Amino acid sequence: MGWFNKLATKYILTPEKMAENELRDTRLGLYQSERQLLEAEMRVDYYRNVLSFLEAISVDGVESVAESQRSKLPSQPQIPQRRAPDLSSYRGGA
Structure with missing residues (x-):
């Protein structure tokens, strides 16, 4: 009968366990709300x-907006600069 009491006390809902569950649910709700806010x-x-793009086209015309957009573009495509990790200190490497 002792194992039954241990099993029951493990799964019985105490105020502390209820608070832990609510805390986890509230944190999840906060995270989801913040994510929705960022997406909005x-x-x-x-x-x-x-x-603003469509207003510029309606006021200035397509050619004018296209020319201003072309002047904003860089002449060469931008390649993202990505640093490679230094593998010289890696023990398995040569």
Whole structure:
């Protein structure tokens, strides 16, 4: 009967266990809300950029906007600079 009591005390809901569960659920809810907020901000920025682009086309015309966009582009494509890790101190390497 002792093993049954141990099993019951392991799975019985105490206020501390309930608080731990609520804390975990609340942290998850906060994380999800922050992620949704960041996604909403990105959507707002996207639509603002599209709106300003379309307004510029309607006011200045397509050719003018295209010329201004071409002047903003770099002449050579940008290759991201990525540093490789120093593997000389790696023991398995040569």
